[in-house]
Amino acid sequence: MTRIQERGRARLKLRxxxxxxxxxxxxxxxxxxxxxxxxxxxxxxxxxxxxDRPMSIAVVADYRELVAHLELDAQRCATGDIGAP
Structure with a gap:
């Protein structure tokens, strides 16, 4: 597992x-x-x-949506890992 994967897992566990x-x-x-x-x-x-760029509000909204979808993907993957070798 890479460091960035570890950080992502830790952030998911906190969220x-x-x-x-x-x-x-x-x-x-x-x-x-x-x-x-x-x-x-x-x-x-x-x-x-x-x-402070003018487009930042829209970009932040897009990333918030992406984060929410990734949280659902993580839940699906973790559920599929239960009992997996």
């Missing part, structure tokens, strides 16, 4: 505490890919949230 146990044991490549995408999306969201 969705009811899923912590499942996120901790999930190990599929699909789940790790979602963790990486989640962390990258949050990094971009934080960057644009601090920006």
């Amino acid at each position: 969705l505490p009811g899923w912590r146990v499942r996120f901790e044991v999930a190990a599929s490549q699909s789940f790790l890919d979602v963790c990486e995408a989640y962390e990258l999306a949050w990094m971009a969201l934080e960057y644009w949230a601090k920006s």
Whole structure:
């Protein structure tokens, strides 16, 4: 697992505490890919949230939507990992 995947997993566990146990044991490549995408999306969201560019409001809204979809993807992947080798 890469550092960015670890950070994404940790952020998911903080944002969705009811899923912590499942996120901790999930190990599929699909789940790790979602963790990486989640962390990258949050990094971009934080960057644009601090920006004073006129388009930043729309970009922040887009990243918030992306983050919400990635949270659902993480839940789906983690559920599929239960009992997986």
